[in-house]
Amino acid sequence: MEWSFVIEKLILVSIVFVITLVIAMYSTLAERKIAGFMQDRYGPDRAGLFGILQPLCDGGKFFFKEEIIPAGAHKVLFILGPTIAIITACISSAVIPWGQELQIGDRTISLQVAQGINVGVLYMFGVIALGVYGIMLGGWASNNKFSLMGAIRAASQSISYEIAMGLSLIALLMVTRTLTLEEIVAQQSGFVNWNIWAQPLGFIIFMVCAFAECNRVPFDLPECETELVGGYHTEYSSMKLGLYMFSEYINMFVSSALMASLYFGGYNFPFMNDLGLSANMITIIGVVVFFIKILLFIFFFMWVRWTLPRFRYDQLMNLGWKMLIPLAIANIVLTGVFTLIKDTYFS
Amino acid sequence: MTVFYFVAFLSIFFALLTIFTKNPVHSVLYLVITFFTFTIHYILLNAQFLAVVNFIVYMGAIMVLFLFVLMLLNLNKDTEPMKSNLVKFIGVIAGCCLLVTFFGVYRVFDISNPLTVVNPEIGLVKNLGKVLFNEFLLPFELSSLLLLTAMIGAILLAKKEPKQI
Numbered sequence: 120m121e122w123s124f125v126i127e128k129l130i131l132v133s134i135v136f137v138i139t140l141v142i143a144m145y146s147t148l149a150e151r152k153i154a155g156f157m158q159d160r161y162g163p164d165r166a167g168l169f170g171i172l173q174p175l176c177d178g179g180k181f182f183f184k185e186e187i188i189p190a191g192a193h194k195v196l197f198i199l200g201p202t203i204a205i206i207t208a209c210i211s212s213a214v215i216p217w218g219q220e221l222q223i224g225d226r227t228i229s230l231q232v233a234q235g236i237n238v239g240v241l242y243m244f245g246v247i248a249l250g251v252y253g254i255m256l257g258g259w260a261s262n263n264k265f266s267l268m269g270a271i272r273a274a275s276q277s278i279s280y281e282i283a284m285g286l287s288l289i290a291l292l293m294v295t296r297t298l299t300l301e302e303i304v305a306q307q308s309g310f311v312n313w314n315i316w317a318q319p320l321g322f323i324i325f326m327v328c329a330f331a332e333c334n335r336v337p338f339d340l341p342e343c344e345t346e347l348v349g350g351y352h353t354e355y356s357s358m359k360l361g362l363y364m365f366s367e368y369i370n371m372f373v374s375s376a377l378m379a380s381l382y383f384g385g386y387n388f389p390f391m392n393d394l395g396l397s398a399n400m401i402t403i404i405g406v407v408v409f410f411i412k413i414l415l416f417i418f419f420f421m422w423v424r425w426t427l428p429r430f431r432y433d434q435l436m437n438l439g440w441k442m443l444i445p446l447a448i449a450n451i452v453l454t455g456v457f458t459l460i461k462d463t464y465f466s
Numbered sequence: 467m468t469v470f471y472f473v474a475f476l477s478i479f480f481a482l483l484t485i486f487t488k489n490p491v492h493s494v495l496y497l498v499i500t501f502f503t504f505t506i507h508y509i510l511l512n513a514q515f516l517a518v519v520n521f522i523v524y525m526g527a528i529m530v531l532f533l534f535v536l537m538l539l540n541l542n543k544d545t546e547p548m549k550s551n552l553v554k555f556i557g558v559i560a561g562c563c564l565l566v567t568f569f570g571v572y573r574v575f576d577i578s579n580p581l582t583v584v585n586p587e588i589g590l591v592k593n594l595g596k597v598l599f600n601e602f603l604l605p606f607e608l609s610s611l612l613l614l615t616a617m618i619g620a621i622l623l624a625k626k627e628p629k630q631i
Contacts, residue, residue: 196491237590248526252498255530259537260489269539274534278527298591340519 200257269350286447375416575629
């Protein structure tokens with residue numbers, strides 16, 4: 120392994136990390152602004168122009184608040200909870216291809232942190248599954264009934280929806296025939312090759328499950344404030360609470376990136392090969408397009424949050440087990456039949 | 467090789483902690499770390515698919531369920547049931563049986579002539595899938611049938627009795 124390679128990856132990791140954090144930071148502002156817009160009010164607009172400094176103020180406030188660890192809490196696990204939540208949120212973006220290759224001089228730089236991972240999609244899936252430990256441990260260690268209820272809800276919800284998510288992914292993998300994320304994105308060159316056209320039902324199932332995995336409304340039962348005070352983070356204060364909220368926004372960003380790259384072509388955009396641009400130019404436009412797609416998905420997450428009411432818990436379980444899983448299995452069968460017909464008669 | 471010995475040490479260390487710790491939730495967490503070291507072992511063997519499946523299934527699903535149940539039970543030291551002497555006696559016998567098995571394995575184990583994998587790429591998804599659906603199709607399908615049976619059995623057990631009319 121040469122040094123330039125290591126430095127190149129380090130720079131890329133730092134950039135991805137900073138972008139993730141900045142987007143997560145400004146998602147908090149965007150969420151409140153969008154809420155304000157939808158409810159016909161201003162939203163935060165005091166700190167800086169249009170409230171642009173609001174996330175910084177919030178962050179500073181989080182740091183300077185008093186930190187309380189309840190007397191009956193399990194101290195180590197209480198601290199471990201938010202730590203796991205934020206770490207799993209941050210490492211999940213490692214396999215996402217942010218763009219095509221960049222040519223600088225005679226060096227080819229790939230815009231993906233972990234390149235050539237044979238099981239990229241599954242890696243994402245595993246890391247997302249691991250994220251629930253943060254919530255569970257935090258909720259249990261708080262030694263509070265409400266927190267425990269939140270933690271238990273989070274665990275059962277995440278396990279239930281992981282199944283449907285995995286099944287909808289299987290149908291997608293039957294179309295793409297690879298588990299490597301960069302190949303899946305590269306296959307969707309142009310506009311007609313996007314996987315959304317081949318897997319519309321699969322995409323809807325995947326998106327609903329992504330909402331549930333991120334604990335977003337209408338699936339935010341783990342932190343349902345009308346029933347559980349604050350859910351799993353009832354006892355948390357100061358930056359530890361901040362880390363929980365931050366990890367939720369990072370998760371939202373990463374799932375948006377995953378949906379954009381699995382179903383909406385990632386960095387590909389229409390007529391990308393007909394414009395007569397240089398390869399580097401296409402790469403740069405591609406990265407911009409990819410981020411526009413991600414931001415649109417994040418906007419969609421927020422739009423849903425201020426549109427739909429929260430599910431009841433039995434409705435959530437019924438939707439997961441009795442609707443999404445059968446639908447996902449039907450989707451697999453349909454995909455299999457179509458693939459078979461296509462390969463036999465139209466190849 | 468040093469990486470292997472280090473990870474192997476960690477596996478055994480956390481496995482021992484799993485057994486010896488008093489608090490059941492700690493025990494589960496140490497088991498999670500043990501499974502994580504297994505994932506590293508699989509990666510060292512270039513079995514990427516197995517690694518990631520171990521990660522998802524054991525760490526991401528099964529251990530979450532374990533933790534879930536333990537959190538609901540809320541076991542403490544005061545609520546720990548006193549184990550009867552019979553249970554302790556059975557435990558000792560089971561442990562001795564395990565020891566005998568280990569010695570048996572050690573005796574036939576040929577360290578000077580280790581098995582080598584014919585194809586180091588066998589652990590990649592494509593190759594593994596081909597092997598599973600060609601050479602080992604029957605055992606693979608049979609095991610899936612077994613899992614299905616277990617699943618139906620679990621649902622049957624969890625189902626409420628229909629009301630007598």
